[in-house]
Amino acid sequence: MGYSVREDVWWARAITIFILLLGFHAESEGCLKEEREALLKLKEAFNYPSGSSLPSWNNQTFSDCCTWESVQCDNSTHRVIVIDLSYTRAEELGHINGLLGDFRLVNLEALSLQDNMLTEFPYFDLSHSRNLDELWLDENYLEGGIPKSVTSLTSLTVLTLRNNNLNGSLPQQGGLCNLKNILLLDLTDNEFEGQLPPCLGNLTSLRTLYLLRTRFEGNFPFSLFHTLRSLTALVLSDNNFSGSFSLSSLVNNSNLKIFSILCSNTNLRLETENPPFIPSFQLRFFMILNCTLNEAKAKRMPTFLLHQYDLLFLQLSYLNISGTFPSWLLTNNTKLNYFNLTHSFFTGPFELNSTSKLLQMEYFDISSNPIRDEMPSHIGFIFPNLISLNMSLTLLRGCFSTSIGEMRQLNDLDLSNNNLSGYLPQEFGQGNNELRFLKLSNNHLSGPCLPIGSNFTSLLLLDLNNNNFKGKLEGGVMNSTELRILDISANQLSSELPSWIGNLQHLSYLTLSNNSLRGSLPESFCNLTKLTYLDLSKNKFIGSLPICLNFPLLKYLHLQSNHFKGPLPSTLANSPLLLTLNLMNNNFSGQVSKLNGSFLSLRILMLKGNKLEGPIPTRLCELKNIRLLDLSQNKLSGGIPYCLNNITFGKIDARGETEIGHFIVSWTTRLSLYGFYVETGGITMDEEKRNVTSYKDQEVDFTTKRRYESYKGSILNFMSGMDLSSNELTDEIPSQIGYLGTIHALNLSNNQLKGPIPETFSNLKQIESLDLSHNKLTGHIPEQLIQLYSLSVFSVSHNNLSGRTPDMKNQFATFDSANYEGNPFLCGPPLQQNCSKAGKNKQPHHLEGDDFRDAFLWSFAGAFGVFFIGVIIVFYLNPYICNYRLLILERAVTSYLYEWWQNRKTF
Numbered sequence: 001m002g003y004s005v006r007e008d009v010w011w012a013r014a015i016t017i018f019i020l021l022l023g024f025h026a027e028s029e030g031c032l033k034e035e036r037e038a039l040l041k042l043k044e045a046f047n048y049p050s051g052s053s054l055p056s057w058n059n060q061t062f063s064d065c066c067t068w069e070s071v072q073c074d075n076s077t078h079r080v081i082v083i084d085l086s087y088t089r090a091e092e093l094g095h096i097n098g099l100l101g102d103f104r105l106v107n108l109e110a111l112s113l114q115d116n117m118l119t120e121f122p123y124f125d126l127s128h129s130r131n132l133d134e135l136w137l138d139e140n141y142l143e144g145g146i147p148k149s150v151t152s153l154t155s156l157t158v159l160t161l162r163n164n165n166l167n168g169s170l171p172q173q174g175g176l177c178n179l180k181n182i183l184l185l186d187l188t189d190n191e192f193e194g195q196l197p198p199c200l201g202n203l204t205s206l207r208t209l210y211l212l213r214t215r216f217e218g219n220f221p222f223s224l225f226h227t228l229r230s231l232t233a234l235v236l237s238d239n240n241f242s243g244s245f246s247l248s249s250l251v252n253n254s255n256l257k258i259f260s261i262l263c264s265n266t267n268l269r270l271e272t273e274n275p276p277f278i279p280s281f282q283l284r285f286f287m288i289l290n291c292t293l294n295e296a297k298a299k300r301m302p303t304f305l306l307h308q309y310d311l312l313f314l315q316l317s318y319l320n321i322s323g324t325f326p327s328w329l330l331t332n333n334t335k336l337n338y339f340n341l342t343h344s345f346f347t348g349p350f351e352l353n354s355t356s357k358l359l360q361m362e363y364f365d366i367s368s369n370p371i372r373d374e375m376p377s378h379i380g381f382i383f384p385n386l387i388s389l390n391m392s393l394t395l396l397r398g399c400f401s402t403s404i405g406e407m408r409q410l411n412d413l414d415l416s417n418n419n420l421s422g423y424l425p426q427e428f429g430q431g432n433n434e435l436r437f438l439k440l441s442n443n444h445l446s447g448p449c450l451p452i453g454s455n456f457t458s459l460l461l462l463d464l465n466n467n468n469f470k471g472k473l474e475g476g477v478m479n480s481t482e483l484r485i486l487d488i489s490a491n492q493l494s495s496e497l498p499s500w501i502g503n504l505q506h507l508s509y510l511t512l513s514n515n516s517l518r519g520s521l522p523e524s525f526c527n528l529t530k531l532t533y534l535d536l537s538k539n540k541f542i543g544s545l546p547i548c549l550n551f552p553l554l555k556y557l558h559l560q561s562n563h564f565k566g567p568l569p570s571t572l573a574n575s576p577l578l579l580t581l582n583l584m585n586n587n588f589s590g591q592v593s594k595l596n597g598s599f600l601s602l603r604i605l606m607l608k609g610n611k612l613e614g615p616i617p618t619r620l621c622e623l624k625n626i627r628l629l630d631l632s633q634n635k636l637s638g639g640i641p642y643c644l645n646n647i648t649f650g651k652i653d654a655r656g657e658t659e660i661g662h663f664i665v666s667w668t669t670r671l672s673l674y675g676f677y678v679e680t681g682g683i684t685m686d687e688e689k690r691n692v693t694s695y696k697d698q699e700v701d702f703t704t705k706r707r708y709e710s711y712k713g714s715i716l717n718f719m720s721g722m723d724l725s726s727n728e729l730t731d732e733i734p735s736q737i738g739y740l741g742t743i744h745a746l747n748l749s750n751n752q753l754k755g756p757i758p759e760t761f762s763n764l765k766q767i768e769s770l771d772l773s774h775n776k777l778t779g780h781i782p783e784q785l786i787q788l789y790s791l792s793v794f795s796v797s798h799n800n801l802s803g804r805t806p807d808m809k810n811q812f813a814t815f816d817s818a819n820y821e822g823n824p825f826l827c828g829p830p831l832q833q834n835c836s837k838a839g840k841n842k843q844p845h846h847l848e849g850d851d852f853r854d855a856f857l858w859s860f861a862g863a864f865g866v867f868f869i870g871v872i873i874v875f876y877l878n879p880y881i882c883n884y885r886l887l888i889l890e891r892a893v894t895s896y897l898y899e900w901w902q903n904r905k906t907f
C-alpha cells in the first residue's frame, strides 16, 4: 500500500505556509546576526563535504536570512520561525552525523529535516527551543531510541519519524507520553520492540496516529483509545501484535474519520461483531486488508457499516468475507470514491440499486469474488466518472454492458477471466477515449476484436487472449497507436495481417499466436523496432520473412508452426539480446550457418521440423548459453561438431537472466491516495473540493502469459537438452559430447552415426534420457554407463552393437530387451540371446514405429519431470509469489509441455 512521501511533504509545506500566514506584518529589517550564523552552520553541515545546496544562504554581512530559501521569519520580530530543509542534502554526500550542533533559534516553530541522510537526532536545548511545534524527521537513518531532548519538547504538536532505523522499546512512563500537545505522531517503518506504552493514552490531544510496520508486540493495547477522544485517524498494521482487537473499543471516539489496518500475520484477530456496536463516528476512510476478521461469526461483513453514510474510501480485501454483494453500501454512501472488495467470497445478486448516480466514484474493484451474475446494465450510468473498473475473476456472465461507454473518464478496465459473451458494443468503442489498459482475456467474446470505429487513442495495453474473436484484425485496433502490449492470441482471426500493424510503433509485446492468420508478413512489420517479445506461432503464415526485419530489442521470437519458408533470416543478427528463437515446424531451408556468436544470449534454439541442410556449423558452438537445442527433423548432414561441449547446457550460471514478466509501463492515475495528514496542524481537508488532479506516477508490472520464459527466466534453469535426431548426420559421435555434464536429455537417434558409443558418456551424470537408436553404431556398450543413476530412458536399438549388454544394475535393471533390439550381435540379459552362443542368432525384428515413438515420448517426459520439480522449487523458494502468479505459472508450464508433446507426436 503506497502512500507518498512527497505527499507528506506537500502537507508539511502546506502547514508551513499556513503558519506563515499567521503572523506577519511590518517591513523587513534583516534577521538577527546570531540566527544567521546558526543557519550558516546548518548549511555547512548539510553540504559537508562538498555539496552546493542552499545557494541563497550566503555569509555576506547584510544578507537578510529571512529572505533565504526554505527560511521564514516572523514579520514583527524578524526571528526565524520555520526552516524547511526537506530533501536538501544530496544523497551522494553520504550520512550526516552529529554535525548539527545545538539549535539556537529561540523562536523556531517548525523544522523539517525530512530525507537528509541524518544518522543522529538534532540536539535541542529546551531553553532555546521552547516554541518548537513541529518536527519532521522522516526518511533519515536515525537509530536507537527517541532522545530526551526531543521528548521533553512538550510544545510539539507534530512529530514524524517515519522510515528511520529507530529500535529498542519505548519507556512505559515518560518518553513520548510527555508530549501532551501532540496532534500528529508517526512512528511508521521503524524497528521498535516491546509493547506500546499504555501511557500513550495520556496524549489526549492526539488526532493522528500512524503505527505501520513499527514491530511493536504483545496484546493490542486497545484500552488506549478510551481516552484518545480527539483521535481522527488511526493507521495501523498488525506489526507483531497478538490477541484480539475489537473495533467496539473505538465506539466512543466520535471524531474518528480514518481507520486503516493492514495485516501480515494471523496473530491479531480483528472483531467487529463481538460485541456488535453502533459507533458514534462517521468514517470517511475505512480499510481492512488481509486480516483475520470475525472468526467467530463466520467471517461476516462488519455490521457497524450499516450506520455509516459518509464513506469516501472503502477497502475490505483479502478477507474471505462471505455473503451477498453489499449493494447497500453504495446506496448509503453516495460520496464514495474508492470501493474495493477484492479477494473475498461475495456472491450475487450483483445489483446496483442506487437511484442516484455516484458521481464521486472513481475506483471500483470487486475482482476475485464468486459473484456469478450479469453485469448490471446501467453500471455506466451509476458510475459515470469511473477511472478504474476491475471485475476480473468474478464469474460474470452475459453481455458486455453497453453503458460502459458512458464512463468517459475510464482509464483501466479489467473484465478478464469471466464468462462474458457476445459482441463488444459500438458504444464502448466510441465512448472511452481515455482508456489505457483493457483486459478482456479468457471470456467468450466474439465478433470483431474491437468495434469498428473504436477510438482508443490512449490505449497502452490490449489483452483479448482466449476469446472467440473472428475474422479480420479490424480497424478498431488501428487507432490505438500508443499500444505497448497487444495480445490477441488464442482467438479465431483468419485474415492477413493488415499493413497498418506497422503504425503501432511503440509495441513491445505482440502475440497473435494460435489463430488462423494467413498470408505473408507485410513490409510494414519492419517498423515495429521496439519489440521485445513477438509470437506469431500456430497460424498459417506463408512466405519468407521480410528482409528488412530489424528488432534490436527482441528477446523472444516464436514463429513456430506456420508455413514460413526461405533461408533463416540474416537480419536476426540485429537482435543481439535474443533469448529464445523458436522456428520449429516451418519450411525454412538452407544452412544453419547464420547463427553464430552474435547471439551470445540465446538460451533456447528450436529449429526442428524444417528443411535445413548442410553441416551443423562449428560456429554454433559459440552460442555458449544455450540450454535447449533442437535441430531434429531436418536434413542436416556431416558430423556432429566436437566443439558442442563448448555450449554450457546450463553448466555455468547463465548470466544476465532477463525478465519478460515485467513490463514497466508508467502511468498516471488520478487516484490521489488520500492524504493521511488530514485535519492536523490546522488544515482541514475539504473533501468536496479535493484536488483529484494531482497525478502520481506509478509503476505497473504486467506479468505476461502462457510462456514459461515469462517468469524471470529461472525456470529455464531447470531444463537442458539437445535433440539432433532424424537428420542425416554421419561419422562418429565425438567423445566430447560426454562432457555435457549438465544435460538432461540427449537424442541422436535416426541418423547414420557410426563407430562406438563414447565411453565418456559415463560422465553425463544428470542425463535422464539417452536415445541413440536407429544409427549404425558398432562396438560394445560401455559398461560404465551403469553409473548414470538418473537415466530413466535409454535406447540403442537398431544399430550394429555387439558384445555384452551392461549389467542389470542400477537404472539398467529397469531396461528391457526393447531398448537393445535390432542389434544382432548383442547378448546377455535382458536379451534372450546368451553370450556364449553369440553370433548364431535369429534375426531381430523391427521395432514398431509406435513403440519407438512412445519410448521417445517417455524420454522427454523424464526430462520434463525435472522441469516440473524445478518449477515447484521456484515456487517454494519464493514465498512472495502470489497465487495469481502461480496460476499463470502453472498454465505456462503446462502449455509448454503440451506443445512439446504435441510436436513430438507428429513425427
Ligand SMILES: *[C@@H]1O[C@H](CO)[C@@H](O)[C@H](O)[C@H]1NC(C)=O
Pocket (backbone or CB within 6 Å): 020, 021, 022, 023, 024, 025, 026, 027, 028, 075
Ligand atoms: C508578512 O510580510 C510579507 C512581506 O512583507 C507580507 O507579504 C505578508 O502578508 C506578511 N504577513 C502577514 C501575516 O502580515
Ligand SMILES: *[C@@H]1O[C@H](CO)[C@@H](O)[C@H](O)[C@H]1NC(C)=O
Pocket (backbone or CB within 6 Å): 198, 199, 200, 201, 202
Ligand atoms: C499517564 O498514564 C498512566 C497510565 O497509563 C498513569 O499511571 C499516569 O498517571 C498518567 N500520567 C499523567 C500525567 O496523566
Ligand SMILES: *[C@@H]1O[C@H](CO)[C@@H](O)[C@H](O)[C@H]1NC(C)=O
Pocket (backbone or CB within 6 Å): 226, 248, 249, 250, 251, 252
Ligand atoms: C462509551 O460510552 C458509553 C456511554 O458513555 C459507555 O457506557 C461505554 O462504556 C463507553 N464505551 C467505551 C468502549 O468506552
Ligand SMILES: *[C@@H]1O[C@H](CO)[C@@H](O)[C@H](O)[C@H]1NC(C)=O
Pocket (backbone or CB within 6 Å): 306, 307, 308, 309, 328, 329, 331, 332
Ligand atoms: C444503509 O442500508 C441499510 C440496508 O439498506 C439500512 O438498513 C440502513 O439503515 C442504511 N443506513 C444508512 C445510514 O442509511
Ligand SMILES: *[C@@H]1O[C@H](CO)[C@@H](O)[C@H](O)[C@H]1NC(C)=O
Pocket (backbone or CB within 6 Å): 327, 328, 351, 353
Ligand atoms: C434491489 O432492487 C431489486 C429490484 O429492482 C430488488 O429485488 C432488491 O431487493 C433490491 N435490493 C436491495 C438490497 O435493495
Ligand SMILES: *[C@@H]1O[C@H](CO)[C@@H](O)[C@H](O)[C@H]1NC(C)=O
Pocket (backbone or CB within 6 Å): 433, 455, 457
Ligand atoms: C477520437 O478521440 C480523439 C480524442 O482522444 C478526438 O480528438 C477524435 O475526434 C476522436 N475521433 C473520433 C472519430 O471520434
Ligand SMILES: *[C@@H]1O[C@H](CO)[C@@H](O)[C@H](O)[C@H]1NC(C)=O
Pocket (backbone or CB within 6 Å): 618, 619, 621, 622, 643, 646
Ligand atoms: C571452444 O572453447 C575453447 C576454450 O574455451 C576455445 O578455445 C575454442 O575456440 C572453442 N571452440 C569453438 C568452435 O568455439
Ligand SMILES: *[C@@H]1O[C@H](CO)[C@@H](O)[C@H](O)[C@H]1NC(C)=O
Pocket (backbone or CB within 6 Å): 691, 693, 694
Ligand atoms: C490542484 O489542481 C490544479 C490544477 O487544476 C493544480 O494547478 C494545483 O497545483 C493542484 N494543487 C495541488 C495541491 O495539487
